[in-house]
Amino acid sequence: MAVHEVFLVLAMAMVVSAIDTNWYDAHATFYGDMSGGETMQGACGYGDLFKQGYGLQTAALSTALFNDGLTCGACFEIYCTNTPQWCIPKAGSITITATNFCPPNYTPNKPDAWCNPPRKHFDLSMPMFTKIAYYKAGIVPIRYRRVLCYKRGGVKFEIKGNPYFTLVTIYNVGGAGDVNAVKIKGSKTQWIDMTRNWGQNWQTGTVLTGQNLSFQITLSDGKTLEFDNAAPDGWQFGQTYDGIKNF
Known part of the structure; x- marks a missing residue:
C-alpha cells in the first residue's frame, strides 16, 4: 500500500470515529426550568449560550462522553425509547450541542448518580427534555448518535x-x-x-x-x-x- 493510501485510510478512520452513524443506548435527565437560564456558563467555557447561538439546544455530558472537554461543541441526535408511559408519542428526535459537563456523584449508596462512569448520560435543558419525554418522567432511556453540526454564521x-x-x-x-x-x-x-x-x-x-x-x-x-x-x-x-x- 502506498504512503498516500495509508494516509487516506487513516483519515477515513478518523472521520468514522468522529461522526458515527450507529445508535447507542444512554439515559437523559434535565436541569433548570423552561426559561433555560441555567444553561449559561459551563465546563466548555462558552459563556452566554443564547448570545453565542447555542440557545437551549444543549446538554451536559457525563464523564464517559465528555472526554475531558474535547467533546465540547459536538452535536448529537437523541430520541426517547422503550418507555411508552414516559416518551411523548411520535415526538421524533432532537439535536443538541455538547456545552457542559455533568459531574459524577460518588456519595455512597447514591442510586441516581447517573453521570458516574461508565454511564453514558445527557443532562438536557428542560425545554429540550420535554420535547421527547414528559416532565414527570425525570429520567428516560434514550438512543443517541453523533451527527454533523450545522451553525449559522462563521466560526x-x-x-x-x-x-x-x-x-x-x-x-x-x-x-x-x-x-x-x-x-x-x-x-x-x-x-x-x-x-x-x-x-x-x-x-x-x-x-x-x-x-x-x-x-x-x-x-x-x-x-x-x-x-x-x-x-x-x-x-x-x-x-x-x-x-x-x-x-
Whole structure:
C-alpha cells in the first residue's frame, strides 16, 4: 500500500470515529426550568449560550462522553425509547450541542448518580427534555448518535488574556463541531501550536499584540480549516472576531 493510501485510510478512520452513524443506548435527565437560564456558563467555557447561538439546544455530558472537554461543541441526535408511559408519542428526535459537563456523584449508596462512569448520560435543558419525554418522567432511556453540526454564521474567536498570555475561546463550529487542535499565527510569526487550557479555551504565551491573527483549527474528524487574518492588527482583549467560513 502506498504512503498516500495509508494516509487516506487513516483519515477515513478518523472521520468514522468522529461522526458515527450507529445508535447507542444512554439515559437523559434535565436541569433548570423552561426559561433555560441555567444553561449559561459551563465546563466548555462558552459563556452566554443564547448570545453565542447555542440557545437551549444543549446538554451536559457525563464523564464517559465528555472526554475531558474535547467533546465540547459536538452535536448529537437523541430520541426517547422503550418507555411508552414516559416518551411523548411520535415526538421524533432532537439535536443538541455538547456545552457542559455533568459531574459524577460518588456519595455512597447514591442510586441516581447517573453521570458516574461508565454511564453514558445527557443532562438536557428542560425545554429540550420535554420535547421527547414528559416532565414527570425525570429520567428516560434514550438512543443517541453523533451527527454533523450545522451553525449559522462563521466560526467565532473570543480573545482574552493579557499581552503575555492569549486565551482564545472557539465556538459556533460546524461539521464535527469539536475542536481537537489549534494553531495561531501573527503577522510577524510562524504557526504556533496552542495548548488547551480547559473546555474549548486555547492558550499561548507568545506575545501577539499589534499583529493580525490567523487560526488553524482541526476537528475530531481530522478536517482542518484555516482562517487568515481573522483578527486585525488592532484587535483587543475581550472582543470576538468572526472567522466567516464554516464547515
